[in-house]
Amino acid sequence: MxxxxxxxxxxxxxxxxxxxxxxxxxxxxxxxxxxxxxxxGLGLWANALAVYDELGLGDEVRAIGKPSEMYFHDPAGRLLETPEFGVEDHRYLLVHRAxxxxxxxxxxxxxxxxxxxxxxxxxxxxxxxxxxxxxxxxxxxxxxxxxxxxxxxxxxxxxxxxxxREHDGHHAWRAVFPAPGIPVPDDRLILGGNGCRGGYLRTQDGKVYWLVNQFNSPPLTGTPKQQALERAAHLEEDGRDGILSRLIEATPDEVILHNQIMLxxxxxxxxxxxxxxxxxxxxxxxxxxxxxxxxxxxxxxxxxxxxxxxxxxxxxxxxxxxxxxxxxxxxxxxxxxxxxxxxxxxxxxxxxxxxxxxxxxxxxxxxxxxxxxxxxx
Structure with missing residues (x-):
């Protein structure tokens, strides 16, 4: 065949x-x-890793990834608890697509x-x-x-x-870069206001992957970096360390990816x-x-x-x-x-x-x- x-x-x-x-x-x-x-960045969950194990490639896939966990925080840094579910329901492997x-x-x-x-x-x-x-x-x-x-x-x-078709009003911004001079003490995924979600994750090779997305976005203005910073403001309460905004500010413009989400x-x-x-x-x-x-x-x-x-x-x-x-x-x-x-x-x-x-x-x-x-x- x-x-x-x-x-x-x-x-x-x-x-x-x-x-x-x-x-x-x-x-x-x-x-x-x-x-x-x-x-x-790309998240592979346990069911995908089981496929690669079945195909004899599991160890090689894990070697290019970073074990991560999908927990969410609010803009004040508080963990949003999910006591009905176990730690295995939050674990995935972060890999670079390329x-x-x-x-x-x-x-x-x-x-x-x-x-x-x-x-x-x-x-x-x-x-x-x-x-x-x-x-x-x-x-x-x-x-x-x-x-x-x-x-x-x-x-x-x-x-x-x-x-x-366009997922009306749903946009995403993201980048992977070395982030020199910006301490990133932990991985953080944040649920904020105005339909905004985002955060940052450390990759297996020492770089940082940040992402921001928004549902029901108003019409876009400015550069992709300005658009991402505008959304990041809904993910950082006053007094927070502003790591996400600092990462976006430090990212070279040509590295930032913006997508209108399609379905x-x-x-x-x-x-x-x-x-x-x-x-x-x-x-x-x-x-x-x-x-x-x-x-x-x-x-x-x-x-x-x-x-x-x-x-x-x-x-x-x-x-x-x-x-x-x-x-x-x-x-x-x-x-x-x-x-x-x-x-x-x-x-x-x-x-x-x-x-x-x-x-x-x-x-x-x-x-x-x-x-x-x-x-x-």
């Missing part, structure tokens, strides 16, 4: 690795001239990756799929995997009219007989739950289990869709409970409820703790 994958990001590369470990030949087509990653991509590319085998090769269209046949590429060439495969992100060209053909609408289907979507191409969602990559890695693992040499491709893809669409409907409900929590206390509690469900398979069919009303006394 041969698989053609579109997209050389984390999900595409992980899918390629999972399929190769299953005994399937793969070719990964990446439109960029090199394996690279847009963005900065380092993870390089590690995955090496594991897949660079000879199996075609760079500067974008997707044009596919022709689906009863027993194979022909993939037409932007360089004028073609690839033949038994299955086509679209792992080409929120703006997926594969999705545009498979499910027309499902373009990525993929719920899809009526993710597959045809020989074409399948994985990761953000199927379910790009708001990064406020910091789980998009982790959930996409699970997509990759499931495809690696269902697709087998000589197996029934349409049946495998149908099983994948039957498992994943209901799962992501539930992800959307839990994510909305976090986003629309009326208080910082409920935001923290609903976030922990989401991560608990995500990393605990047996909890997925059980009643959830996420709340949208007033916090309990």
């Amino acid at each position: 041969r698989a053609v994958l579109i997209g050389g990001g984390i999900v595409g590369l992980t899918t390629g690795l999972a399929l190769r470990r299953a005994g399937i030949e793969v070719v990964i087509c990446e439109q960029a001239p090199e394996i690279r990653a847009a963005g900065a 380092k993870l991509n390089d590690l995955l590319a090496d594991a897949v085998g660079r000879a199996n990756i075609r760079l500067s090769t974008g997707f044009d269209a596919y022709d689906e046949h009863a027993d194979h799929v022909t993939v037409r590429l932007t360089d004028g060439g073609e690839e033949q495969g038994d299955v086509l995997v679209g792992a080409d992100g929120a703006y997926s060209a594969v999705r545009a053909q498979l499910v027309p009219g499902t373009e990525a 993929v609408p719920p899809l009526p289907h993710w597959v045809s007989a020989r074409v399948v979507l994985a990761g953000d191409s199927a379910h790009a969602m708001s990064p406020h739950i910091t789980a998009g990559a982790t959930l996409g890695i699970e997509d990759a693992a499931l495809l690696g289990r269902l697709l087998t040499p000589g197996g029934d491709v349409p049946a495998a893809l149908a099983a994948y869709e039957a498992a994943q669409i209901p799962r992501y409907e539930h992800v959307a409900r839990l994510s909305a409970a976090v986003e629309h929590a009326p208080t910082p206390e409920l935001f923290a509690r609903n976030y922990a409820a989401f991560s608990h469900w995500m990393i605990t398979p047996q909890s997925r069919s059980q009643p959830q703790h996420a709340e949208t009303g007033r916090a309990r006394a």
Whole structure:
């Protein structure tokens, strides 16, 4: 069996690795001239690390990451308690996207990756799929995997009219840099007013990753640095040390990344007989739950289990869709409970409820703790 994958990001590369470990030949087509990653820090939860353990890459992934914990504070520095949940529901690994991509590319085998090769269209046949590429060439495969992100060209053909949409008023700013001369005694994630969240984390290689995001943002003015500082003001009460603002001030302008958050609408289907979507191409969602990559890695693992040499491709893809669409409907409900929590206390509690469900398979069919009303006394 041969698989053609579109997209050389984390999900595409992980899918390629999972399929190769299953005994399937793969070719990964990446439109960029090199394996690279847009963005900065990335959180991998326990379920993603379990996938990399299964693929024989767990130790290498942990070696490029920093064990971290997702606890929230208010602007005065007070910890927002989540006594219903254990420490394991807060733990994740912070890695740099580019380092993870390089590690995955090496594991897949660079000879199996075609760079500067974008997707044009596919022709689906009863027993194979022909993939037409932007360089004028073609690839033949038994299955086509679209792992080409929120703006997926594969999705545009498979499910027309499902373009990525703006998450109105939701913006994010972030950077990774050495932060010379600014002491950062601990990691800190803060829930503030005016829909602002943010904080800073120390990375495995001694740098600092800071982030700020805002829901229901007014129209943006000024430079990205000025925009980030304006939001950081809602995360630092008078008298606090102002580490976040100092980090933003010290960051070179060209290092700061700003994004209008984009979402993929719920899809009526993710597959045809020989074409399948994985990761953000199927379910790009708001990064406020910091789980998009982790959930996409699970997509990759499931495809690696269902697709087998000589197996029934349409049946495998149908099983994948039957498992994943209901799962992501539930992800959307839990994510909305976090986003629309009326208080910082409920935001923290609903976030922990989401991560608990995500990393605990047996909890997925059980009643959830996420709340949208007033916090309990």
